[in-house]
Amino acid sequence: MKIANQIKQHIFEAAGAAGFDLKREDVELEHPVLEEHGDYSSNVALKIKQGNPQEIAEKILAKLPKNELWQKVQIDGPGFVNFWIAQEVLVKEVTEIGDKGEKYGRGEVLAGEKIMVEYAHPNTHKEMHIGHMRTLITGEALARIIDFSGATVFRANYQGDIGPHVAKAIWGTGKILKDKGQVWDQAEKLSLMERAHLLGQGYVRGNQDYGENKVEIDQINKQLYEKDPNIWPIYQQTRKWSLDYYDEFYKRFYTQFDRLYFESEVAENGKKIVLENVQGLPAGRQVFEKSDGAIIFDGERLGLHKRVFVTSDGNPTYEGKEMALGPLEYADFPFDLCIHVVASEQMGYFEVVFAALAQLDPKFKNKEFHLSMGMVQLVGKKMSSRTGVLVTVDGLVDDVKELLKPKLHSENLTKVEKEEILETATIAAVKYSVLKTSPLLNATFDLEKSVSLEGDSGPYLQYTFARAQSVLRKANFQFPISNTQSIFNDKNFQFKNEELSILRYLYRFPEVVEAAAKQYAPNLIATYLFELAKRFNNMYNNCPILGNPLRESLTAAMTQILKNGLNLLGIEALERM
Secondary structure (H helix, E strand, O other), rough: OHHHHHHHHHHHHHHHHHOOOHHHHHHHEOOOHHHHHOOEEHHHHHHHHHOHHHHHHHHHHHOOOOOHHHEEEEOOOOOOEEEEHHHHHHHHHHHHHHHHHHHHHOOOOOOOEEEEEEEEOOOOOOOHHHHHHHHHHHHHHHHHHHHHHHOOEEEEEEEEEOOHHHHHHHHHOOOOOHHOOHHHHHOOOOHHHHHHHHHHHHHHHHHHHHHHHHHHHHHHHHHHHHOOOHHHHHHHHHHHHHHHHHHHHHHHHOOOOOOEHHHHHHHHHHHHHHOOOOOOOOOOOOOOOEEEEEEEEEHHOOOOEEEEEOOOOOOOOOOHHHHHHHHHHHHOOOEEEEEEEEHHHHHHHHHHHHHHHHHOOHHHHOOOEEEEEEEEEOOOOOOEOOOOOOEEEEHHHHHHHHHHHHHOOOOOOOOOHHHHHHHHHHHHHHHHHOOOOOOOEEEEEEEHHHHOOOOOHHHHHHHHHHHHHHHHHHOOOOOOOOOOHHHOOOOOOOOOOHHHHHHHHHHHHHHHHHHHHHOOOOOHHHHHHHHHHHHHHHHHHHOOOOHHHHHHHHHHHHHHHHHHHHHOOOOOOOOOO
């Protein structure tokens, strides 16, 4: 049982023994902002409405048993009960970290649950931009955290591969090739990246010229839905360009999906489901209604808003397609919850879609959740795929790599090894810059800060890990701590502040992972790792480590947690850097 849970149980039992009526869930603990106020603090006395909080706290304190978990308990302020964890317990936790290794921090808070995480969602026939990149990075981190917390996870990616944007891309790319005196087959000779960029440029052109070429582009869109043989081969060819490009990108970011879903496979069935549940049919099948030739869902009766599910010309909208996507995903993986990692601007869309799904089939009620992602603000640049001012992920990664390259000075390594380290550190810089901010907030991506080896960055955490690993190699260190008990047998022994700073922080990792899983907040782990790294580097800079078993053990425990935490964020730890 985690230290926090043990203390909660003791508080609960003491409150009952003192005569207070209390529920187990009413007992909460938090870490005081200032560590001189203890390792844990409980406001339980303020929740009990049976007298003065100070007096209540004193009565609870009087019933707390003597326990090896803590070395001191005292009342602070208007009735807070503060606990200082016994140093012997903190040192034993270091040994447990060594024993559990990569499993340290693994929890059961989501045990037995089946959770689908649906993320990334880049449309084919476009280049991936940094908005998609954030959902990709966040979704992968969430999937890892949820899995580490006991749930069975299914990674899904739903992509728009049909519709007006595809028609615009095909039309625009055709115009670009024609201007160059080329045909579609000649474009096959381009590299994977060049073909992706060509499609991206084609979409921009199609979007910019749509007003003057609406009839022609709309006709292409109609042909796509009808699988017209005059356009279908080109569609399949260009769709493959996009999917091959994305597949390479997913590999680069350590992501592998269990299933790719596409609009093209749910469009017709989505339309069919909507038409089968329209106004005028028998009771129980009147989820949708006709309006000006279109079919809509009247969300206003639920306090939401109206949205079109089938257009007046008979095409299913994004909303209509979702009516088939939900059942298809559930058939593949009967989830308890499906988390859609999508930008906050789609909040209204998902509210209506989820409401419609629940009316079609009650089993979807409360099983669909939109993680409302903030936008990514890139320092010094603006983005718009429609106007052509587009910062692609490839371009961003290349910029980060160029900034990071002169900062790495790996010695005694081959050129290939150095390139691998540079690539790994680059991906860490990009991912951490996104993950350190709450998914619900806008994230600011600052290229210079992302590659800092001294600040809040992915490469800083990797550098800390590599530095610690170098020390452990020189020490030839192996867990467990060889002389734990002798530390406390020496009556003159006192921990240095730098040692205590790490000791009083290591044990929090499982709590942070649990909170991140419950709140869908990878940023909690990122923040924890940065603070842990700072505490270690403070000890590294002020206390000799080699030859000191305690400090070597603290170093090893720190590296294990850092490696575990980085893995949950989808970042690789580096042995050398």
